[in-house]
Amino acid sequence: MRIPIAVTPGLRWRSRTPTRSGHIDPPNWRPMSEVRIGNGPSTVEGRIQEAEYDRRRREHNVHLQPGMLVVLNRAPYRVVEIRERPDDLWPERFEELWTKALADWRRHGRGEEPQRATWRDRPVNVVVAPDGGGPREHRIGRASYEWAVLPEHYAVCRSCGELPPCREEELDREVGAQLAVSERLMAIPAGNCMGCGEGISHRQKSERFPGPNLWRPDLPEGTARFHARGECAHWVDRYREQWKAQKVPVAAEQAALDLGEGEVL
Numbered sequence: 001m002r003i004p005i006a007v008t009p010g011l012r013w014r015s016r017t018p019t020r021s022g023h024i025d026p027p028n029w030r031p032m033s034e035v036r037i038g039n040g041p042s043t044v045e046g047r048i049q050e051a052e053y054d055r056r057r058r059e060h061n062v063h064l065q066p067g068m069l070v071v072l073n074r075a076p077y078r079v080v081e082i083r084e085r086p087d088d089l090w091p092e093r094f095e096e097l098w099t100k101a102l103a104d105w106r107r108h109g110r111g112e113e114p115q116r117a118t119w120r121d122r123p124v125n126v127v128v129a130p131d132g133g134g135p136r137e138h139r140i141g142r143a144s145y146e147w148a149v150l151p152e153h154y155a156v157c158r159s160c161g162e163l164p165p166c167r168e169e170e171l172d173r174e175v176g177a178q179l180a181v182s183e184r185l186m187a188i189p190a191g192n193c194m195g196c197g198e199g200i201s202h203r204q205k206s207e208r209f210p211g212p213n214l215w216r217p218d219l220p221e222g223t224a225r226f227h228a229r230g231e232c233a234h235w236v237d238r239y240r241e242q243w244k245a246q247k248v249p250v251a252a253e254q255a256a257l258d259l260g261e262g263e264v265l
C-alpha cells in the first residue's frame, strides 16, 4: 500500500564523478598570501596547509577550452567552440542586465566601471556536441557561468546511459524512502501519534486533524493525532500541509480551528 507522503524535494543534482569548475574568462582566484589581511600562518604546518589549499583551488578552477567535457542537463557534452557574442547581437535579457549593472555601478561605484566587452555577465556563444555523437547544440550563456567540467574517464549508468545518479536511480531511492516511511506508518497502532508512533497519554497535549486519516487511510476518520511537542512538530507541519491541500469541508476546517492548537485530551 502506497501512502502519498510529500517527499522532501531532492537536493540539487550533481554528477557523482567529481567535476572541476570551468570558467570562460581565466579564473581569477588569488593565492591566500595576496588576499589575506594580517599575518600568514606562523608554523610550517600552517604554511603547508595554505599551499595545499591554494593548489587545490588552482586545480579545481580551469579555463574552459574547446575539447573539454562538460555537463549539460545531466548529460556529458564536448565543448566545440567558444565565441564572444557580437556586440549588436546581444539577446534582450542581456541588454536589460547590462543596463542594470551599469546603473548599479553608477549608484554605488564599487570597483572599476564595467566594460561591455569584458563584463563578467556578457553573453557568450558556446557550441557543444553530445559526447558519443549527436548534433551540435548552440548555447548562449553568461560568461560568468561556472561549467561543470568532467574528466575524460567518467561514469555513466549502464542501464540508461545517464550520468549517475540517473533519474531512475533517484526515483528508486525516493520510492524506497517512501516505502520505508509507509511501513513504519502502517505499524503505528490506532490512537498513537502518527509522527513518532508512540502513545499519547491523557496528560499530553495533542493535535488532531478531522476528516480522513491521510497517512493511514485504513483507520477511521479523525484518527490523525500527533503529540503537541517539539519533537513531533515537523510531522504535524507536513501533515497539515497535505491536509490543507485536500478539499476539507468548511465545517471540518472550522472544527479544527475551534479545537485550536494544544487541545488537552
Ligand SMILES: [Zn+2]
Pocket: 157, 158, 159, 160, 161, 162, 166, 167, 168, 169
Ligand atoms: Zn540509469
Ligand SMILES: [Zn+2]
Pocket: 193, 194, 195, 196, 197, 198, 226, 227, 232
Ligand atoms: Zn509523537
